Amino acid sequence: MTTNARLATPVMAAPVMVPDHRHLGACAHCDARPHSVCNAVPAVDMARLAAASTTGIAQPGTCFVEEGAKADAFFNITAGTARLFKLLPDGRRQIMGFAGVGHFIGLAVSSTFTFSAEAIDHVHYCRFSRPRLRALLDDFPAMEQKLLEVTSSELVAAQEQMLLLGRKTARERLASFLIAESRHNAGCHLPRRQFALPMTRGDIADYLGLTIETVSRTLTRLRHEGLIEIPSAGDVVILDRDGLERLAEGLT
């Protein structure tokens, strides 16, 4: 039942804050902009956007958002990947998802964060203080609209995950996960046959509500059945996408 107890007391980031004497055009050249809610702000107002935020980097393994801490700011990831998770007092962990480039974190009505965010690799982010974000949203309703769209999509994804966690078997969970990852990693292109799994088996287990051992066993079983191939622990090739998709939906 318990998972990596080490995680019960997450390492808090010693935040590497970049002093914000940034060139005002910083946002204009941001790689993450096409993937983020920021693209709702028109190009001419990029300076306004840049002025509302500061940037920072979280080192691998450190938390830059901690569950229960005062939610005085919002984060927009511009590089790297973070795991978002909640912990029970005894160390049991549930990963809510993995946040990549363009992902917005910390939009909460409550005054404290409801989950933690831990950098998997080097995570670059923009930080908006609450009042400044509020001011931005008031000035740019299109950004608020975009934020609503993004939040709605996350809610839909969360509900899909509730179905997975509440009613699917281990095989179905892994199949669903692999299908979703293959779509996700493919970016804008068609879903790839081969793709990388950057997270550990422990992360996958805590995302799917299973144990490390069950994840490992189930993957090798899917391999023996000819549905997938596993060139190395971090790579997967889908051999029978239809079969995997049927499995993910609970058929057979």
Place this chain on the structure above:
Amino acid sequence: MTTNARLATPVMAAPVMVPDHRHLGACAHCDARPHSVCNAVPAVDMARLAAASTTGIAQPGTCFVEEGAKADAFFNITAGTARLFKLLPDGRRQIMGFAGVGHFIGLAVSSTFTFSAEAIDHVHYCRFSRPRLRALLDDFPAMEQKLLEVTSSELVAAQEQMLLLGRKTARERLASFLIAESRHNAGCHLPRRQFALPMTRGDIADYLGLTIETVSRTLTRLRHEGLIEIPSAGDVVILDRDGLERLAEGLT
């Protein structure tokens, strides 16, 4: 693993559409308004709000939103309660939540509904076609802001449920559920010691990712331990709130 297979083919509502020659002040006298996103529209614009929607009633046991159907409208519940759920092809059901007065349903970026909504009792609702809602939101940014707040809160609740479904034991799930229901049923007042459970054991099971038998057994166990009392199947009294809350958080 399977749950009530009867539900695999939900009864579609023969919708009782009320022809909309409504008095334009209908929204002004709406009981649900204080609980709904509609209260973001100023009182002087009630006529505009009323003109954008039609009303309807769903009979108990009928679906007024069906997963996979074209999402051409949004619903706002003005009376009654509905269960929101997703199904797997073999009939396994996961309930995402129970929607009461003021609850907004069907806000999706996707073109189809991602879950079904089934009336538990007589459900009265307002129906907004997509384009009309879009127009309303454009005219009243405060409504869009309110909608973002509500959606964010739902996302937070969904993530809490993911923790429950992925990592909590049956006892912890029931304890969490009872605490949440006691808060919810209390309305604006302090959480009540006694409250009603309007849904069936089957609904509770499909909401918590358990079976009917486990729900029943776990409730009687909590009763024997002196944490709760069960005057009748539909009523619960909390005898030891602290104990229940500790259990819900995974302590002991």
Place this chain on the structure above:
DNA sequence: GGTTGGCGTTGATCTGGATCAAACCGAGGC
């Protein structure tokens, strides 16, 4: 080249909750 340490895999065993089965109970209906 040996050691350490962090994953990942595999095997043996255990168990919480599912499944199968039966009895109970209260609200209608006649």
Place this chain on the structure above:
DNA sequence: GCCTCGGTTTGATCCAGATCAACGCCAACC
């Protein structure tokens, strides 16, 4: 009053996945 029927409870048994325990692999480091 008796019967039916849906929902609920309780008991016996089963099993998918957890837990406990080795072991393998490989990269980092002396």
